[in-house]
Amino acid sequence: MRTALVLLLLLALAAVPGSLVPQEGRQPAQAADFRRRYPDLAPVLDGLGFFDVYASPWFAAVYLLLFVSLAGCIVPRTRQYVRTLRSRPPAAPSRLDRLPQHAARTASADRDQALRAAADLLRRRRFRVVVDLEGNGSVAAEKGYLREAGNLVFHAALFGLLIALAVGSLFGTTGQKLVLEGDSFTNTLTQYDDFTPGTLASAGSLKPFGFRLKGFSATYQRGGPQRGTASSFVARLSYTEREGGRARDARVEVNKPLEVDGSKVFLVGHGYAPVVTVRDGKGEVAWRGPAAFLPQDGNLTSVGVVKAPDALDRKGKRDGLGFTGLFLPTVQLTKNGWLSSFPATDDPVLVLTAHHGDLGMDSGRPQNVYQLDSSRMTQFRDADGSPFARALRPGDRMKLPGGAGSLTFDGVKQWASFQIARNPSNATALWSSVAMGLGLCASLFVRRRRVWVRVEPMLGGRVRIVVAGLDPGGTERTAGEVVELADELRDRFPALRATTPDVNVPEPLEEQK
Structure with a gap:
């Protein structure tokens, strides 16, 4: 990706002479006048291909290298993305209460029943869910895969846009x-x-x-x-x-x-x-x-x-x-x-x-x-x-x-x-630009996050439901989502007696100030 960004910058810099020096193909009169006014500079610029920048070998070389670099970026990342979609969400950590965003509620319920209810609520929130009823029992959920999909769509659309520009230059x-x-x-x-x-x-x-x-x-x-x-x-x-x-x-x-x-x-x-x-x-x-x-x-x-x-x-x-x-x-x-x-x-x-x-x-x-x-x-x-x-x-x-x-x-x-x-590639360029915009929006606004639920048996037929979330951005929205999920589970399985919930949610920035 770093190489592709450098080449994209080089391509932008390589196009600068095309806007400063009149191009033979599109502005023949202005190019001839430029040669007359600068007789000493014109041969040097001509040797560098500045009078026909977009058909010069060095511009084509940067263009082709950008193609290769983008292909080398998109293909392995697509493979990795497919493997990630096929894999299970990561298992729940042993101590959920150590995560910065967690909430705990006490309820009267069967452990397996509570885990299945948690899985059902998470699926309604469009999480990918895996339920583990063995051992201590837990639910692992993950969402936000559209972020990486948007990133891949953006780069694939950029690749398509470059192809459209090349086709337009060749056949337009x-x-x-x-x-x-x-x-x-x-x-x-x-x-x-x-x-x-x-x-x-x-x-x-x-x-x-x-x-x-x-x-x-x-x-x-x-x-x-x-x-x-x-x-x-x-x-x-x-x-x-x-x-x-x-x-x-x-x-x-x-x-x-x-x-x-x-x-x-x-x-x-x-x-x-x-x-x-x-x-x-x-x-x-x-x-x-x-x-x-x-x-x-x-x-x-x-x-x-x-x-x-x-x-x-x-x-x-x-x-x-x-x-x-x-x-x-x-x-x-x-x-x-x-x-x-x-x-x-x-x-x-x-x-x-x-x-x-x-x-x-x-x-x-x-x-x-x-x-x-x-x-x-x-x-x-x-x-x-x-x-x-x-x-x-x-x-x-x-x-x-x-x-x-x-x-x-x-x-x-x-x-x-x-x-x-x-330009026979206008439609391709248009839809590639639209796809780039959609992919960029998805990569900027979709958040990758994980949620785990563990149900721990207690005395008297009660269980302790612990919900924890992990968000790389550490946003307050994930903290609120964790609390909402814990409250919904508590409402499904009311506690036998009033208990003090164990909640650890980051305070809003204004309250911290």
């Missing part, structure tokens, strides 16, 4: 998807913005469901110290459990996911997507639609790009257009620049600057759809040589210098970001 999948209002998602690998499969999971394990974001709504506090704080986020979905299946409506809220065929769809974020129309130098529509902008603060000041790689210049040559800037749901111009003062679209403004040239989208290298690679582009400039930038409200149009084209701000849509997670 997690992915992220940003969905615009009116757009759909199908649970296939190519649809994900970011996908993290388990070690042994594959794209073939994805369940064939899909959904469409019918609408998204958010409400915010309008006044008081909590102004701008979100009151609710609601995504209205229409989903199908399989291709060609019947569509059903559902509402997804924070901490209220949609569960479809073992997968859970969580609402994890939202933002705005300005709807724009880009025309090139020939006056043709080079790109039209919503462009998702990513929030940067609590008031949803958002950054984003608009790309029109197939735009043509006035001579008909390909000259891609790229726009980058801010979307402000409620505009506020401060000395620090453009900001949003409220997350709702009370006064939306789109602030953009423009580039033209090669966007690099045909280079074969992967690009971030939310960033503009301007390394091979030229920024438009005003007549005075300053960077070209304009602030647009819905319906406004921005004309590019030299007749290179234009951009029209048509309106605003919303988007919602979802996490789609599937």
